[in-house]
Amino acid sequence: MDNILTQIAQYKQEASAFTAANAEAAENFRIKYLGTKGILKSVMGEMKNVPNENKKQFGQTVNELKSFLERKHAELKAAFESRETASSGMDLSLPGDPVSVGTRHPLTITRNRIVSIFKRLGFALAEGPDIEDDWHNFGAMNLPEDHPARDMQDTFYINQNPSWLLRTHTSSVQARVMETQKPPIRVICPGRVYRNETISARAHCFFHQVEGLYIDENVSFADLKQTLYFFVKEMFGNDVKVRFRPSYFPFTEPSAEMDISCRICEGEGCNVCKHTGWVEILGSGMVHPNVLENFGIDSNKYTGYAFGMGIERIAQLKYRVNDLRLYSQNDVRFLKQFTGAL
Structure with a gap:
């Protein structure tokens, strides 16, 4: 016991008497005296050799040693840390480094703005899968078997017989809505779409669309025009000029494309508007009776209109972006320009 x-x-x-000149020395002290194989652990193991009548005294002595060693280690560590802080010249009273605040992507900002405008007109939001079957993407939309859009040059097919593909438009979401809901139907369908196109400043193999669909009794082309007039004024301002041009789409009849005065050159003529002063922003028309009948909707009782626009094109005109590729290059210099547009 005395030994x-x-x-x-x-x-x-x-x-x-132990002193530490650096953090490593302070850690060595901890390992030597307080570690799992250290001196304190060894001393505590001697308890089994101490007579029963002396165990209480021995335990008190060991506890005192433990407390002393822990205080000593804390002093060594604190002394070293204080010397390191003093030698570094760090002024802890200075303000911290600023934290960079991110922002939404310009396409997300534009998408949310479009959705917000149409929600005020009573349109509900509808979404669908990026991978579609041939029926929902083409057949239900009145596209014949020999339509060029079905060709491998335009469409990314994943499987054939049966055909599965990356959707080429969000009209497939309209098809799924008409499949599960009865009129009146009023929805907008935003999402990413895919087409086998050469990537350039004006085209990409993927882009984003917002399509709209309204089906009810006595829906007319005048309703379509006034809806789109309202959208354009809310998105681009009251000074924007609008024109409709007759066009053709398999899923609408009659059909029209909508142009607005170029926001890049203010109608003076530039590369974006091909020096015409006008830029096409969407296609639209009255839903073809065949499309309605494909989903068991009585085309003699119900009529409807549909429209579709590219979000990239709207963002291009809204923020004067001159290259479509900038949206997907993740260049921080480009994205930082939209910091204030939360």
Whole structure:
């Protein structure tokens, strides 16, 4: 018993005289005295050799040694840390580095703006899968078997017989809505679409669309025009000029494309508007009776209109972006320009 107590006193004396010049030395002290294989652990293991009548005294001595070693280690560590802080010249009273605040992507900003405008007109939001079957993407939309859009040059097919593909437009979402809902139907369908096109400043193999569909009794082309007039004024301002041009789409009849005065050159003529002063922003028309009948909707009772626009094109005119590829290059210099547009 006396030998053990003498040894403890020596350990305490050695620890008291220990000094640390750096963090490594302070860590070595901890390992030597307080580690799992250290001196304290060894001393505590001697408890089994101490007579029962002396165990209480021995336990108190060991606890005192433990407290002393822990205080000593804390002092060494604190002394080293204080010296390091002083030598670094760090002024803790200075303000911290600014934290950079991110923003939504310009396409997300534009999409949310479009959705917000049409929601005010009573349109509900509808979404669908990016991978579609041939029926929902083409057949239900009155596109014949020999339509060029079905060709491998335009469409990314995943499987054939049966045909599965990356959707070429969000009209497939309209098809799924008409499949599950009865009129009146009033929805907008935003989402990403895919087409096998050469990537350039004006085209990409993927882009984003917002399509709209309204089906009810006595819906007319005048309703379509006034809806789109309202949208354009809200998106681009009251000074924007609008024109409709007759066009053709398999899923609408009659059909029209909608142009607005170029926001890049203010109608003076530039590369974006091909020096015409006008830029096409969407296609539209009255839903073809065949499309309605494909989903069991009585075309003699119900009529409807549909429209579709590219979000990239709207963002291009809204923010004067001159290259479609900028949207997907993740260039921080480009994205930082939209920091204020939350």
